[in-house]
Amino acid sequence: MSQLARPPWMERPSRAPLTAKVVIFTMILVGVIYPFVSIIATSLASQKDVDEGGGMVLVPLHPSLEAYLSIFQGSVITRALLVSVSITAVGTLLSLAVTTGLAYGLSRPVVGRRPLLMLALLSLLFQPGIIPSYLVVKQLGLLNTYASLIVPVALNAFNLVVMRQFFMDIPQELIDSAKIDGAGELHILFRIVLPLSGAVLAVVALLYAVFYWNAFFQALLYLQDSAMWPLQLVLRQYVIQGSPLPGVTAYSAPGGSPPPTQSIQMAVVVVATLPILLVYPFLQKYFTKGVLTGAIKG
Amino acid sequence: MAREAVLRVDAGRAVVVRRSPSLISKLRRDWVLLMLMLPGVAHLIVFVYLPNLGNIIAFQNYLPFLGFSSQFVGFDNFTQLFASAAFWQAVRNTLVISAMQLVLYFPAPIILALMLNSLVSPAARRIIQSIVYLPHFISWVIIVALFQQIFGGAGVVDHLFRAANLPAPDVTSSPPWFKWLVTFQVIWKETGWGTIIYLAALLAIDAELYEAAAVDGAGPWRRLWNITLPGIVGVTILLLILRLGNILSAGFEQILLQRNAVGPDAGEILDTYVYFQGIAAGQYAMAAAAGLIKAVVGLGLILGANRLARTFGQPGLIG
Numbered sequence: 001m002s003q004l005a006r007p008p009w010m011e012r013p014s015r016a017p018l019t020a021k022v023v024i025f026t027m028i029l030v031g032v033i034y035p036f037v038s039i040i041a042t043s044l045a046s047q048k049d050v051d052e053g054g055g056m057v058l059v060p061l062h063p064s065l066e067a068y069l070s071i072f073q074g075s076v077i078t079r080a081l082l083v084s085v086s087i088t089a090v091g092t093l094l095s096l097a098v099t100t101g102l103a104y105g106l107s108r109p110v111v112g113r114r115p116l117l118m119l120a121l122l123s124l125l126f127q128p129g130i131i132p133s134y135l136v137v138k139q140l141g142l143l144n145t146y147a148s149l150i151v152p153v154a155l156n157a158f159n160l161v162v163m164r165q166f167f168m169d170i171p172q173e174l175i176d177s178a179k180i181d182g183a184g185e186l187h188i189l190f191r192i193v194l195p196l197s198g199a200v201l202a203v204v205a206l207l208y209a210v211f212y213w214n215a216f217f218q219a220l221l222y223l224q225d226s227a228m229w230p231l232q233l234v235l236r237q238y239v240i241q242g243s244p245l246p247g248v249t250a251y252s253a254p255g256g257s258p259p260p261t262q263s264i265q266m267a268v269v270v271v272a273t274l275p276i277l278l279v280y281p282f283l284q285k286y287f288t289k290g291v292l293t294g295a296i297k298g
Numbered sequence: 299m300a301r302e303a304v305l306r307v308d309a310g311r312a313v314v315v316r317r318s319p320s321l322i323s324k325l326r327r328d329w330v331l332l333m334l335m336l337p338g339v340a341h342l343i344v345f346v347y348l349p350n351l352g353n354i355i356a357f358q359n360y361l362p363f364l365g366f367s368s369q370f371v372g373f374d375n376f377t378q379l380f381a382s383a384a385f386w387q388a389v390r391n392t393l394v395i396s397a398m399q400l401v402l403y404f405p406a407p408i409i410l411a412l413m414l415n416s417l418v419s420p421a422a423r424r425i426i427q428s429i430v431y432l433p434h435f436i437s438w439v440i441i442v443a444l445f446q447q448i449f450g451g452a453g454v455v456d457h458l459f460r461a462a463n464l465p466a467p468d469v470t471s472s473p474p475w476f477k478w479l480v481t482f483q484v485i486w487k488e489t490g491w492g493t494i495i496y497l498a499a500l501l502a503i504d505a506e507l508y509e510a511a512a513v514d515g516a517g518p519w520r521r522l523w524n525i526t527l528p529g530i531v532g533v534t535i536l537l538l539i540l541r542l543g544n545i546l547s548a549g550f551e552q553i554l555l556q557r558n559a560v561g562p563d564a565g566e567i568l569d570t571y572v573y574f575q576g577i578a579a580g581q582y583a584m585a586a587a588a589g590l591i592k593a594v595v596g597l598g599l600i601l602g603a604n605r606l607a608r609t610f611g612q613p614g615l616i617g
Contacts, residue, residue, distance in 0.1 A: 006418045007505075007508075007509065009508075009509050009512040009513060010418075010508075010512065011512075011517070011518065021413065021416070021417075024413070025413070025426060028410075028426075028430065029426065029429055029430075031486070032429055032430055032432065032433060032486075032490070033429065035444045035448065038447075038448075038454075039444065039447075042447070097337070098337045098338045098341060099338065101334035101335055101336075101337060101338055102334075102335045102337075102338025102339065103338075104331075104334060104335075105331045105332070105334050105335035105338075106335070108331055110328045110331045110332065110335070111321070111324040111325060111327075111328045111332070112332075116335065116339060119339065119342055119343075119347075120338075120342060123342050123346040123347070125597060125600065126346060126347070126350050126593070126597075127346075127593070128345070128346055128349030128350055128352075129349065129353065129572065129586060129589030129590065129592070129593060130569070130572050130573055130576065130577070130585075130589060131352075131355070131572060131576040131577075131582055131585050131586040131589055132348075132349035132350070132351075132352030132353055132355070132586060132589070133345070133349045133352075134576070134577060135349075135352055135355070135582070136344065136345065136348055136349050136352060139365070140344075151341075151345075152345045153345075154341055154345075155338055155341040155342065155345075157342075160338070184330065185330040185331050185334075186330060189334070210435050213437070214435075214436075214437030214438070214439075215437075216437070216438075216439055216551070217550070217551055217554070221573075221577060232437055232439045232440075233439075235439050235440065235443065236439045236555060239439075239443040239446075240439065240442055240443055240446065240555060240556075241558075262447070265443070265447075266447070269440055269443055269444070272437070272439075272440055273436060273440055276435050276436065280432060280435060281428075284428040284431060285428075287427075287428075287431060287494065
């Protein structure tokens, strides 16, 4: 493979730089992968494994699922997980609809396009501050509602620009010929433009989904009731600040010892990371295709 | 019957179109598109531009029950802010962390992109790319938790030091280590993802340039210097402009999560100062003033850097 890809004019690399390159890339990959392997291993570990491994375990010698049984015994994690899943699902759909609508309109010769485009682009420079945003959400009566986790952040200007650029690159003739055939704007959008835009829709949906899944600050700012907290905020409370999880008692099999605190904490981390690890392989291929970078040149 | 009517309407419309349509008829023509755009435009107005107007409270003696009709006090909030040691400490910390990121993080994606670009095998490149992009998608909460587990008081590094009978550094909760810690976290999380834009620029370089240079006897380093690097100068300057505009942002969520572990002296940045002053302590007006300063300075810097880039013949960000 590598022989085929090397153009004939290129020198064969000598041994020393080649070895250096292999060593450096190996170190980078280990540095990225080690923490992920380690959290999964620790979440499965017993007290003995944790004591020997010094906090983080690489290979649990006595693996058990007790940490997971413990966290799902109490209602806190289950509930937070449900909140996070719902916010991510609803938020991503709403954001995708709002972004697609505006991006599509701005890609067509619509009346008032220039000022509306300026309105969208300048929003990148005028990011609102924390305090005025909080006051607006408060004035709208959204404090302490799940809507406050979605509505104020439903549109991301960067995603808008990416999507609009993609729509602009769709050949105009396709749209013109559909118009001549008498197709309305909705028909053009749903039957012609969107079917051609799978790549950009996938990327933007993923970026929104990851944002909603990972967000904790909106919840910290707008929700006073900790029973409404999404998973990331519970994680912050429990793992980073080390507060005990209400309702969670370490589960242990009859005659066994309870799972160590570190395993339980890492089990929560795994639960919060797993959805991203699961969808990532299906979507990473789009990132190497230049969907994101096309917009930056435009 | 119905068919005839439609034909007649169409014919009537065609005449109107030729006469350069009035605003009303343009609105009627585009109403479907406008309805599609409405939610997005409404969002921009309510959640971007309205809060920007809300910065007016920075000039008021803001009282929550009076709202935006609180009494105007001119620059009193700013005077108070400038007299506060905590504010200046936050500014200092922000600038130090930003400078460290500029020196230590900013070049990292460029170097990694150049290394990836030097890989001949497309398969190896693709695999490495998809692995190094991954940390970008992990939340700060999880990354901070990971760093605590590895570098914290009961973590792996501590364990290794103790096994070697050395005094263990508690990296995650000691103030002198804090700025290095957060810079390293950014490098771990964002270096891989940061390569995307450089790789796109590298891909856009004409491969024949390399071949011609090689035929003329230019070695690999010579080609790097004379072809590859000039190919990414434009995008590097663009990202540098954006970074300069954000010099008063040093990673809000990331630092908010860790500020309490080291205390405000080492861990307060402008954004966390605004949050703790405003939301936690209820000093809305003063916090809004601090936020406004940050926004205005950032906007000034980004426009200034943009002008500078254009003076030196680079395309810059705007125009």
